[in-house]
Amino acid sequence: MNQPELGVVLNGVTGRMGYRQHLLRSVLAIREQGGVALPDGSRVRLVPVLAGRNAAKLAEMAARHGVDRWTTDVDTALSDPGTHIYFDAQLTSAREPWVRKAIAAGKHVYAEKPLAESLPDALELAGLAHEAGICHGVVHDKLFLPGLRKLRRLIDGGVFGRILSVRGEFGYWVFEGDWQSAQRPSWNYRAADGGGIVLDMFCHWSYLLENLFGRVTAVTAKAATHIPRRWDEAGEPYAATADDAAYGIFELESGTIAQVNSSWCTRVFRDELVEFQVDGTEASAVAGLRRCRVQHRSATPKPVWNPDLPVTESFRDQWAEVPDNGEFDNGFKAQWEEFVRDVAAKRQHRYDFFAAARGLQLAEAGLASSAEGRRVELKRL
């Protein structure tokens, strides 16, 4: 029986995200399970083409995973009628020209965030993609995390009453690279190479806040470069010119106030690398990557401030675990499957380039707020 196939060019597949999350955990896992199931019961197979700059690495990776095709000639791969989807997980500064070419070639485009390095570029790409009538999407992985899906369930269940505030903590210590190697690529810490935690993380906070609590209408932020000197992959010292921590207050159109700290210069005293506490009139919840805990007003303790007495209750034990009630697949894979279903159904992907542009709008507004020391309102795009 002939199974429909979609050719997917994966550019930047040798990178951290391109390899681990998109090739291994998504595209190859989908191949392993026999394709993406469509609503009519049929399946569509993905045929990957590994693309990048380093032939030796691509050839080795293709052989290791039994992938037939790889190329360093992305232009030719884009002109191939067998290519249906262009995916980009290159470093951020390399993305925009290739996305533009893929749109011009009439391919559907799925990309890592941020879509581009500036709001005008992202808006232009969104306009071009819209006019071309292709399916366009940008990674919104955090929404697919088990902890945040359980939080979504609480919101949909009306558990919170009126949501007053959200407090997010994201981060961990990224080693400078001298006496212990850094666990993130060095371009992240160079502004000229598209680095910086505001550009990296505010895109995530934009779609996360918008989809769970309401669109961001204003931001007040302070970005900092706490560690000005780091060591690169070759062990050479370099000037870290990009921000490595950002402290932000986000006002949402729902009236909720969100505060999110993002930092690569903090040591973790949390249960997970990202956690959000949501406080509502009826209940509060704390959600991380995997876990979500809730406390209803009927089960809320009544502590009394008294520094003369030791703490007599264990506050953490007073929260109830939200059950999984099902299996959560890898979030990147779940979004890949959704994107492929949208391509097959010839409809738009809900997390599109316009959402990506709003992410860049928030990043730019955050940087402007920090540089100018003021609150910045976001125009509705």
Ligand SMILES: NC(=O)c1ccc[n+]([C@@H]2O[C@H](COP(=O)([O-])OP(=O)(O)OC[C@H]3O[C@@H](n4cnc5c(N)ncnc54)[C@H](O)[C@@H]3O)[C@@H](O)[C@H]2O)c1
């Ligand atoms: N969704 C997420 O949670 C998440 C997490 C981390 C990174 N990202 C995004 O994924 C993208 C890739 O990040 P990464 O951490 O995998 O980076 P990485 O440095 O590990 O990989 C970068 C990839 O781009 C390629 N590349 C193309 N042109 C290059 C050039 N001129 N210099 C260096 N490399 C070049 C590299 O060969 C490599 O394949 C970034 O846009 C980043 O913002 C997303």
